[in-house]
Amino acid sequence: MTHTSASASPPAKRRLDFQRMNEIGLLLVIAALYIAFWYYANNFLTFRNQVSILRDAAAFGIAAWGATLIIISGEIDISVGPMVAFLSVCFAFILKSGDGSIVLAMIATLAIGAALGTIPGVLRAWFDVPSFIGTLGLWSALGGMALYMTDSVPVTIPPNETLDAMGGEFLGIPFSAIVMFILFAAFAFISRKTAFGRSVFAIGGNASAAHLAGIKVGNIRIALFVIAGMLAAVTAILLTARNGVGDASVARSGLEFSVISAVVVGGTALTGGRGSILGTLLGIFVISLIGNGLVLMGINSYLQPVVSGVIIVAAVLLNIMASRYGAKRQLKG
Amino acid sequence: MAAPVPAGQPAPFVASVTGALKRYSGVLALDRVDFALRAGEVRALLGKNGAGKSTLIRLLTGAEAPDEGVVEIAGAALDQGGENRTRQAAQLGVRPVYQELSLVGDMSIQENMFLGVWPRRFGVLDHREMARRTEEALANLGLHLNPETKIGSLSTAERQLVEISRAMMGEPRLVILDEPTSSLAAAQVEQVFAAVRRMRQRGVAVIYVSHRMKEIREIADTATVMRDGRAVSTFDIGAADTREIVRMMLGHDEKKDELVEPREAGPTLLSVRDVASAPKLDGVSFDLRQGEVLGIAGLLGSGRTELLRIIAGLDRPDAGTIHFDGIDMTGQGWSAMLERGLGMTPENRKDDGIVPLLGIDENTIITNSKAVSSLGVLSASRIAAATADIVRRMSVKAPETTTPIGTLSGGNQQKIVIGRWVYAGSRLILLDEPTRGVDVEAKSQIYAIIRSLAAEGKSILFVSSEIEELPKVCDRVLVLRDGRIVETFTAPDISADTLMTASLAGQSQQGAQ
Numbered sequence: 001m002t003h004t005s006a007s008a009s010p011p012a013k014r015r016l017d018f019q020r021m022n023e024i025g026l027l028l029v030i031a032a033l034y035i036a037f038w039y040y041a042n043n044f045l046t047f048r049n050q051v052s053i054l055r056d057a058a059a060f061g062i063a064a065w066g067a068t069l070i071i072i073s074g075e076i077d078i079s080v081g082p083m084v085a086f087l088s089v090c091f092a093f094i095l096k097s098g099d100g101s102i103v104l105a106m107i108a109t110l111a112i113g114a115a116l117g118t119i120p121g122v123l124r125a126w127f128d129v130p131s132f133i134g135t136l137g138l139w140s141a142l143g144g145m146a147l148y149m150t151d152s153v154p155v156t157i158p159p160n161e162t163l164d165a166m167g168g169e170f171l172g173i174p175f176s177a178i179v180m181f182i183l184f185a186a187f188a189f190i191s192r193k194t195a196f197g198r199s200v201f202a203i204g205g206n207a208s209a210a211h212l213a214g215i216k217v218g219n220i221r222i223a224l225f226v227i228a229g230m231l232a233a234v235t236a237i238l239l240t241a242r243n244g245v246g247d248a249s250v251a252r253s254g255l256e257f258s259v260i261s262a263v264v265v266g267g268t269a270l271t272g273g274r275g276s277i278l279g280t281l282l283g284i285f286v287i288s289l290i291g292n293g294l295v296l297m298g299i300n301s302y303l304q305p306v307v308s309g310v311i312i313v314a315a316v317l318l319n320i321m322a323s324r325y326g327a328k329r330q331l332k333g
Numbered sequence: 334m335a336a337p338v339p340a341g342q343p344a345p346f347v348a349s350v351t352g353a354l355k356r357y358s359g360v361l362a363l364d365r366v367d368f369a370l371r372a373g374e375v376r377a378l379l380g381k382n383g384a385g386k387s388t389l390i391r392l393l394t395g396a397e398a399p400d401e402g403v404v405e406i407a408g409a410a411l412d413q414g415g416e417n418r419t420r421q422a423a424q425l426g427v428r429p430v431y432q433e434l435s436l437v438g439d440m441s442i443q444e445n446m447f448l449g450v451w452p453r454r455f456g457v458l459d460h461r462e463m464a465r466r467t468e469e470a471l472a473n474l475g476l477h478l479n480p481e482t483k484i485g486s487l488s489t490a491e492r493q494l495v496e497i498s499r500a501m502m503g504e505p506r507l508v509i510l511d512e513p514t515s516s517l518a519a520a521q522v523e524q525v526f527a528a529v530r531r532m533r534q535r536g537v538a539v540i541y542v543s544h545r546m547k548e549i550r551e552i553a554d555t556a557t558v559m560r561d562g563r564a565v566s567t568f569d570i571g572a573a574d575t576r577e578i579v580r581m582m583l584g585h586d587e588k589k590d591e592l593v594e595p596r597e598a599g600p601t602l603l604s605v606r607d608v609a610s611a612p613k614l615d616g617v618s619f620d621l622r623q624g625e626v627l628g629i630a631g632l633l634g635s636g637r638t639e640l641l642r643i644i645a646g647l648d649r650p651d652a653g654t655i656h657f658d659g660i661d662m663t664g665q666g667w668s669a670m671l672e673r674g675l676g677m678t679p680e681n682r683k684d685d686g687i688v689p690l691l692g693i694d695e696n697t698i699i700t701n702s703k704a705v706s707s708l709g710v711l712s713a714s715r716i717a718a719a720t721a722d723i724v725r726r727m728s729v730k731a732p733e734t735t736t737p738i739g740t741l742s743g744g745n746q747q748k749i750v751i752g753r754w755v756y757a758g759s760r761l762i763l764l765d766e767p768t769r770g771v772d773v774e775a776k777s778q779i780y781a782i783i784r785s786l787a788a789e790g791k792s793i794l795f796v797s798s799e800i801e802e803l804p805k806v807c808d809r810v811l812v813l814r815d816g817r818i819v820e821t822f823t824a825p826d827i828s829a830d831t832l833m834t835a836s837l838a839g840q841s842q843q844g845a846q
Contacts, residue, residue, distance in 0.1 A: 194709050195702035198691075202699055205688035212685055213699040213753065214671045273690050 019276050021322055022267035026282035029315065033289045041296035049292065051174060055242075057288040058176035060258040061281075062235045065187040066228035067259045068280045069197070073221065074204040074272025075124060075131035077228050080235075081255035082143030085248045087113050087236035089146045092155035092246020102162050110233045116142070117229025121222035131225075143251035155246035167241035176238040183231070188277040200224065204272030261308075262287045265315045286315065344372040345408075347538040348393055348427070348507045353402035355388055362388040363399070364562040370507065375529060375539045377549040377570065380559035381582055381833075382799055386542055389559065390509055393540075394429045395422030407506055426506030430496050430513065436484045443467040443480035446499050470498045474528045490521030497528050501537075508532055509540045514548060515634030526552050544632050546575050546837040560584050579833045583801070593784070593808060593824040599623030601659075602792045603761055605644060608653030613639045615816030616653070621761070626783055626793040628807035630800055630832045635813045637796045638680055641763050644794070645677050646670040657761065676700070676754025677763040680796075682743065682770070686750045689739025693731055694720040696738045696749055700757035723752040728778055744775025751782065755791075762786065763794045768802060780806045800836070801829045814838055 037044040063080045070077045087109055094105040120134030157163070166175050191197040199220050202210040211217045240246055266283030268275025290311055294304045349369035355362045363385050370376055380386045391397040392404050395411055395418035404411045406425035413421045436445045443463040444451065452462045467480035476494055484492060493513060500508050510529070514522045529552050532539055541553055549556065550570055557567040558581040565581050603621040608614055613636035621627050631637050642648040644655055646667045654663045657673050679685035687696055697720045698705050705715040720734040727748035731741055738746055747767055754762050764783070768776045783793055783806050795807055803810050804827040812820045812835040820835045822828075 193711050195706050195711055196709060198695055198702065198711065201691060202688045202695065205690045206685075208685045209679075209688050210699065211667075212677065212679055214668065214701070214757075215699065216668070273688070 018274070018322065019267060019279065023276070023279055023282060025318065025322065026266070026279065026286060030282065030285055030289065033286070033293060037289070037293035037296065041293050044293060044296055047172075049296070051169070051172065053285075053288050053292050054177040055174040056292060057284050058174060058180040059235070059239065060255055060262065060287075061180045061284040062176070062183055062238070063228070063231050063255070064259045064262045064280050064284055065183055065277060066224070066231040068263045068266070068268055068275055068277055069187070069191060069200050070131070070224050070228055071260075071263050071268050071270060072191075072204045072272060072275040073200045073224055074207065075221065075224065076260070076270070077120070077131065077135045077225065078256045078260070079120070079135040079138035079142065080228070080232055080259050081253055082139050082141075082146065082251040083113070083116060083229065083232040084236045084239060084255060085146040085251035086116075086142040087233045088240045088250065089149055089155055089246040089248050091233075091237055091240050092157045093149070095157045095160070096155065102160060106237055109237055110230050113229035113231075113233030113236070114226045115229070117225040117227070117232075118222060119225075121225030124225070125218035125221040139256070146248035146251050150246065150248045152248055154243070154248075157240065157245065163241040163244075166238060167244070176242065179234065179238065183234075184277065184281055191277050196220065196223070201273060204274070206273070258287055261312050265312055287312075344374070344536070346370065346405075347372050347374075347407060349403075349405045350389065350392055350399075351403045351405070353389075353392055353399040353404065355392065355397065355399050357388075361562050363392070365402070366559075366562070366564045368557060368564055368567075370538045370540065372506070372536045372538055373533050374555060375533055375541055375553045377553035377556040378540055378542045378559065379544065379549075379556055379578065379582060381801075384559040384582070385562040386559055388562075389564075390429065390511065390540070390542070393422070393507065393509065394427050395419040426504055427509070428500035428505045428507065429509040429511070430493075430500050431511050436492055436496065438485040439483060441481050441483055442471070442478060442487075442495055445484055445495065446470065446480075446502065466502070470502050471495070473501060474498045474531060475524075488521075490517050490524060493517065493521075494524055494528060497525070501528075501532065505532075505537050507538045507540070509542070511542045512633055513541070514543065514545065515632070517634075522548065544837055546578070558582055575837060576830075576834055579830055579837065583829050583833060593626075593804070593806065593827075595824045596624070596808060598625045598808065599790065602657070603644070603794075604656045605640075606654045606656070608640065608643055608650045608655070609816075610636075610639055610643060610648070610650050613816055614643070614650070617813070617816070617818055618653075619811055619818060619821075621792050621794060623760075623792055624787050624790045625809065626787045626795055626807045628795045628797065628803040628810035628827075629813055630797075630803055630810055630836055631813035632836050633798065635836070636816055637813055638765060640813070641677065641765050641794065641796060645675060645763060671700075671757075674758065674760040675763070676757060676759030676761070678747070678750045678754070678765060678767055680765040680769070682746055682750060687738050687746055690737055692733075692735040693724065693729070693738050693741070693749055694734045697723050697753050697756055700753045700759075704756075719756060723749070723756050726755065727752040727782055742772065742775070744771040744778070747771055747775070747779065748782065751779070755786065759791070761792045761794070763796075765796050766798065767795070768797065768799065776802070800832050803832055804828055812836055 043049055063084070067077055067080065090112055091105060091109040094108050095102070098105060116138065120131055120138060123129035123134040124131045168175060170178060191200070199210065199215050202215060203217055203220060207217055239250065262283035263275070263280050264270060264283070265286050266276070266279030268279060290308050294307055299307065346369045351367055353363050353366045366385070366389060368389060378386050388397065392399055398414065398418060406422055406427055409425055411418055411421055437448065443460070446467045447463055452459045464480040471478055474494055474497060476498065478491065484495070487495065513525050517525065529539055529541070541549070543549060553570045555567060556570050556573065558565045558578060560582060561584070599622050601620045602623050606618045608617045617640060629637050629640065639648070643650045646662065646665055646669060649664050654661055656662065657670070657675070662670060662673065688699070694716050698716055702711065705712055705719055717734055724731065724734060729745050729748045731745060738749060751762070751764065751767065768779055771779065780802065783795065787793055797803060807827060808824050810822045810827050810832060811818045812832060814836060819838070822831065
């Protein structure tokens with residue numbers, strides 16, 4: 001049954017492991033949602049509505065790539081919403097005050113995002129402050145800061161053609177969605193094919209073993225939060241472009257929970273070590289489809305979060321049961 | 334409370350095991366063992382790893398039921414199954430104290446004393462009652478601690494004593510102490526002894542599992558030696574000779590042909606000088622040469638793991654120096670040592686060795702992903718080739734290089750954990766218990782791997798609790814005891830008997846020539 005040496009060629013056979021099962025399951029869920037909403041909701045299948053689903057998805061999907069890696073590494077980031085709000089306000093102020101160079105303003109916003117990300121990263125890596133606490137602090141502080149700086153009034157920005165293009169559509173597809181897909185490809189590659197990406201999995205799977213094997217665990221943890229900060233900046237820039245204003249109200253919109261829900265529904269384990277970017281992509285669509293469909297169905301807006309809450313927990317429960325089943329089969333096999 | 338038993342008038346048996354036979358998945362762990370203990374008797378339980386000591390203890394505590402045979406506590410046979418059996422044994426007065434401390438660090442002594450069965454008044458915890466009874470129990474062992482003190486702020490010795498006094502509450506008949514002094518410094522041992530003597534005065538029977546002959550001679554009345562699942566002999570400790578005990582523990586069916594051929598050693602690679610780290614190490618010095626396998630023998634708690642961690646740069650020594658390649662690396666840290674060419678396989682493979690969900694390939698190349706990537710991008714074909722090479726050299730049995738390592742047997746996992754340092758090109762490999770939880774066939778393969786690595790010029794530091802394997806792999810063995818190297822043996826003059834005697838020490842010094 002077993003042979004002494006394994007073949008030197010890359011494995012051709014794909015095992016139908018947990019990840020694969022989960023992805024197939026999510027595709028089925030998405031198909032079921034399409035059928036249900038097509039049947040129950042008005043105008044669900046129109047082209048306009050598909051574009052709108054993509055735009056909703058991009059609003060939290062870009063940040064979800066970084067969050068996936070963070071959760072795989074065994075950490076958590078709950079600061080996304082206020083981070084995006086604060087960076088959006090920063091971006092708007094920079095555009096207003098500067099000489100109008102949009103590229104410089106974007107670079108500055110990315111730099112601020114990266115700098116903010118180092119805070120929970122360094123707290124975790126050097127001082128062992130749990131990332132939940134570090135990002136909880138940021139959640140509170142940045143949200144408050146954004147509202148304070150703007151008095152919760154949107155910050156108008158000077159008209160700009162580049163920004164208008166970024167807020168609009170390209171060949172009918174929202175520009176933000178295109179960015180989301182490009183970053184999806186990049187992060188899927190990083191997570192599978194780079195030493196950095198694999199180290200993230202190793203740290204999440206067994207941080208102590210990774211450390212003893214010589215992986216620079218601390219540096220990677222900091223890098224993950226820096227990446228998350230920069231993705232929040234990208235989200236903030238696109239949001240500002242779309243709305244034409246720097247908007248602090250995202251701070252308390254619950255964006256971070258959409259992100260975490262998408263990652264977890266996508267099959268990434270909150271305990272770390274397991275997950276995939278593709279899973280998160282599917283998770284993003286499940287979350288945004290539910291949101292979109294419930295609105296079109298005319299469900300009371302107070303009840304919508306109730307329904308999504310139930311659906312998300314049910315999806316994760318199914319996930320866990322599938323993985324238990326898989327573990328049992330592995331033991332027998 | 335029964336006084337010490339007068340001669341000629343034996344106290345009744347408190348605990349007895351008759352004809353006990355126990356198999357674990359087909360392997361015989363206990364082979365018709367008879368074992369009986371009288372009130373007020375302190376019995377040392379001796380035997381090497383896997384001799385059946387823990388299984389015997391598990392029968393007495395009710396954690397396991399024998400396949401055949403009877404366990405009686407205070408004349409009553411344990412007849413319950415499952416969890417009820419443990420409860421039944423506890424009600425009859427069996428109190429085990431394990432070496433992994435089972436106290437909750439963030440709770441007070443008194444809360445720990447009554448963990449789960451806190452005294453209550455009208456449904457509310459009765460702290461006054463808890464404090465009163467705790468103080469009483471502590472005072473019984475001559476301990477004067479405030480019951481409100483958090484466990485976390487106690488010393489290791491104090492925690493051990495709190496555990497013992499917890500075991501003493503109620504009406505104990507049999508207290509089982511499993512290596513109670515392995516984490517203690519010499520001065521603290523006396524406190525444990527005082528506790529044991531008080532138990533004896535109260536007529537409590539004590540099983541004392543330890544291998545420190547000096548302690549055993551001081552505290553135990555009798556000893557039982559176990560080997561291969563049998564109780565080989567029970568005797569009065571006063572009359573016994575340490576070398577005779579060692580002979581009983583090891584048996585005499587060892588094959589002599591497996592011994593290591595003495596070999597010319599290369600230049601010095603690692604030198605350790607006067608390394609001290611309180612309370613475990615007290616001035617350790619040795620050299621390790623290229624192509625040499627150096628074993629470190631010593632009992633549990635003799636400071637073996639501490640020594641390895643200091644050499645690896647994971648911990649700082651209080652004093653002393655570590656030179657690698659003639660360069661002073663003391664306190665340079667783990668990454669610096671890795672860059673110089675050190676590798677280490679940890680004692681606990683599951684917790685610190687493998688990333689179970691990742692494949693064999695990723696668990697192998699984890700020590701040096703640069704060698705199989707360009708600009709940070711991994712090359713699947715280079716990973717597969719590098720892994721296949723290690724899989725072949727380490728004779729790992731696995732269906733594919735991408736199989737998750739968690740699904741492999743312990744032996745194959747361990748070969749990969751060693752192999753990852755071979756892949757990384759390490760010149761100095763520290764192996765901490767590399768054969769723990771590994772089957773017999775894989776063990777001899779691991780020995781062969783270690784010998785061939787040494788033949789390639791790598792230097793190996795080999796730490797093992799299984800004293801018989803040291804003569805099979807080591808060119809030289811150091812015996813660590815009381816924080817110092819007490820003896821050195823060189824192949825072919827390494828034998829399990831002499832190593833064991835040197836590790837146990839105690840009276841053996843006078844007997845040795």
